Amino acid sequence: xxxxxxxxxxxxxxxxxxxxxTKPDVSFLVVMTTLAGFYLGxxxxxxxxxxxxTVFATxxxxxxxxxxxxxxxxxxxxxxxxxxxRPLPSGQLSAREAQAFGLILVAIGVAxxxxxAGIEASLLGVFTxxxxxxxxxxxxxxxxxxxxxxxIPGAMPPLIGWVAAGRTLNLEAFVxxxxxxxxxxxxxxxxxxxxxxxxxxxxxxxxxxxxxxxxTATFLIxxxxxxxxxxxxxxxxxxxxxxxxxxxxxxxxxxLLIQVCLWAGRTKSNVRAKWLxxxxxxxxxxxxxxxxxxxxxx
Numbered sequence: 192x193x194x195x196x197x198x199x200x201x202x203x204x205x206x207x208x209x210x211x212x213t214k215p216d217v218s219f220l221v222v223m224t225t226l227a228g229f230y231l232g233x234x235x236x237x238x239x240x241x242x243x244x245t246v247f248a249t250x251x252x253x254x255x256x257x258x259x260x261x262x263x264x265x266x267x268x269x270x271x272x273x274x275x276x277r278p279l280p281s282g283q284l285s286a287r288e289a290q291a292f293g294l295i296l297v298a299i300g301v302a303x304x305x306x307x308a309g310i311e312a313s314l315l316g317v318f319t320x321x322x323x324x325x326x327x328x329x330x331x332x333x334x335x336x337x338x339x340x341x342x343i344p345g346a347m348p349p350l351i352g353w354v355a356a357g358r359t360l361n362l363e364a365f366v367x368x369x370x371x372x373x374x375x376x377x378x379x380x381x382x383x384x385x386x387x388x389x390x391x392x393x394x395x396x397x398x399x400x401x402x403x404x405x406x407t408a409t410f411l412i413x414x415x416x417x418x419x420x421x422x423x424x425x426x427x428x429x430x431x432x433x434x435x436x437x438x439x440x441x442x443x444x445x446x447l448l449i450q451v452c453l454w455a456g457r458t459k460s461n462v463r464a465k466w467l468x469x470x471x472x473x474x475x476x477x478x479x480x481x482x483x484x485x486x487x488x489x
Contacts, residue, residue: 208278212261212289213254213296220475221253221348222246227479228352228367231432234489238356241307245355248303249316249348255296256320262289263328271389308355315354319347335396338379346371366426370478373423376416377452378471381464384409410456413467417452421445427482437485441478448474 203211229242261268261279269280278284297320305313327341349367350360358364383390383397384406390397399408424445428438451470455463 203278203283205284208284209258209292211278212258212284212292214257214260217257218250218254221250223476223479224371225249225348225352227483228349228364229356230352230483231349231367231427231486232353232356232358232364234357241355242352244307245304245312245352248300248307249312249351251296251300251303252316252320253300253348255293255298255300256323258289258293258296259320259324260293260328262286262293263324265289267393267395270393271386273386273389304351304355308351312351312355315347315351319344319351331395331397333396335399338376338383338397341379342372342375345375363427363430363432366423366430366432369423369426370420371475373416373420374471374475377413377420377448378468378475380409380413381455381468381471384459384464385461385468406456406459410452410459414449414452414456417449421449424478431487433482434485434487437481440481440485444474444477444481 225246226242229245230237233242261277265277265279265286268274268277274280279286279289301313301316301320304316323341323344327337327344330337330340346368349371350364353364353367354360380398387398387403391403398406399412402408421442424441425438427433428435428441448470451467455467457463
């Protein structure tokens, strides 16, 4: 922690420090899944302007939530090698600056959603932010079940896009939610395994108790959720939202992900966990792109 504080603040510009608070990788995931939810929920001609408003507003909520997460976890981040150089533990931004920045972004994003996409979308945005910050974030200090709880707000952006497109939260919408919910387990548990020592040093429970050295439970969860993701992802075609091209494409990409889960679980090494993480990063955009490409007319 002391080493991080010696970094000269001038090495990173303030705009870049504020950008780092928004966790751009997470924001990209929000953009992608919100856009997919809106597109798949749209009927008739696509309202490009409303879609842009919805994606932008949801991204603001996500970015503000990430900044507030930096604020809440600033002391925890200081104990982990991978996060010690973040703007707050490194002393390059103050806690008050991060808190104000996050609150402003969330407030603007929620209001923007209400004005452009409707109250229902806005309320879903509030729920997403509040559940992430008030439930998932503190729960990480107490139980590894926090991963499952955190997957709920993580799977909300497609629902925001869906209702913004004028649809009700029906079975099709919850299938999209379930796809993203299940996808997060192989993705985030691979990351948790790679950085398990860092998380343990900070007192965060990101993998099952007693699994620190063996990884048996961690990789079993990864495999089971990877297996469950395949049939769930096929439901969009069974329900008539997507066509046969998506169905067979989802079988292929789902089967490949399962193979990577099995491969990573054989040695449970950090290297293979990293490859699994990369595989999940490739899997989700492919799956959503296939959904959007093969969406059936409504």
